Every structure is written in C-alpha cells, then in structure tokens.
Amino acid sequence: YLVSTWAAARFGADFPYGTLIVNVVGCFIIGAFMTVATERLIVSPYWRLFVTVGIVGGFTTFSSFSYETLHLLQEADALRAFYNVSLNVLVGFSATWLGIGLARLF
Template sequence: MKHLLLIFLGGGTGSALRYLISGYLNSSESQFYFGTFLVNILGCLLLGFLVGLSLKENSVSGEVMLLLGVGFCGGFTTFSTFGMEMFTLLREENYAMFFRYTGGSLIIGLLSTALGFWLSRSF
C-alpha cells in the first residue's frame, strides 16, 4: 500500500506540473508543442539521472524510485499527448514540422536520458 501511495503522490505532482508547464508554453500561435517537448525532455533527463544514481552504489532507495521515477516521471511525461500532437501535425499536412517535432523529441529525449545518466556518475 505504501508503494501505491508513493506512486500516486509522485504521479499527481508530475501531472499537475506538466499541465501547468504545457498550458503556459503550448501557444495557440505556435505549431511546435514546446511545453510537451520540454516536459518530455526534462522527464528523460531526470529519469536517466535517477537510474544512473540507483545503479551507482545503490544510492537511490526503492521508495525514491517509486516516488520520482515511476510516479513523478510517469505523470510528468506524456507519450499519449505526444502521439496526438504528431497526429495533428500529419492531419494538418504540416510534414516539415511533424518531422522536426518527432525527430527532435526522440533524438533529444535519448540524448537527455544519456546526459542524466552521465551526470549521475559525477555525484
């Protein structure tokens, strides 16, 4: 039960923060979903950092991983919104922005995860 509560608290906090950031940064004038892009990149960075720390001498407890890794990062990042935004760009026949957004999200997300993992090694 304690594990579910940790995931619930982290997930709720991450979801609320994602809502605030995306609402503020996803402008109706822009075709690029910067808010979603930013939260996904930050979530990759944080999760990579947490996993790197946990593998380094077990310096992150299982409870912290549930709260921040599973809960917060799971609620903060959003693949379903990313999928809908990609579909919207395709439906609007905005192919150039589709490829920039999709490619940028995947490549920078992977690099951010690796950077987070690398940064954890410095601690």
C-alpha cells in the same frame, strides 16, 4: 498543462514545445535518478518503478506527444510532425545520457 501553456505563450502554438520540454526534462530526471538509484544508493526495484513510472511517468506525456504528432500530420504539416518526433527522440535520448553522465560525475 502549465508548461504547455507557458511555452505556447512564449514560443507560439504552432509546435508542441511544452510537451517537448516536459519529455526532455523527464528523460534527464530518469537518467539521473536511475543512475543514482542503481549505482550509488541501491534503491529497491519497487521504489525505482514508483519514481520512474509513477512520478516521472506522470510528469512526462507520451500520449500527448502521439496526439500532437498525429494532429500535425492531419493538418498536412508533415515537416513539423517529423521535427516533433525527431526532437523528442534525439533530444530525449541526449537528455537521458546527460542525466546519467552528470549523476556519475557527482
């Protein structure tokens, strides 16, 4: 909520920037955490699930992403809906990959 409010004030409310930011940050965190948890610390699968699904999953928001995309489509703004899906997927995967790479580097 706070990130979405900040992003709307900063960039405008025509596009769900806040949800995009939160999802990308969450992807980076999951990539980095899972790499460290499985390659360095050997964290139990239960703790990995707790952190990724419980904590980071509570931070990111697929349901908001879905609703905001459908809302853009209902408003006949197919281009922004396409951008929303594309950016969340492509930048999200890139952030996960970056998190994995940086975790392996350090």
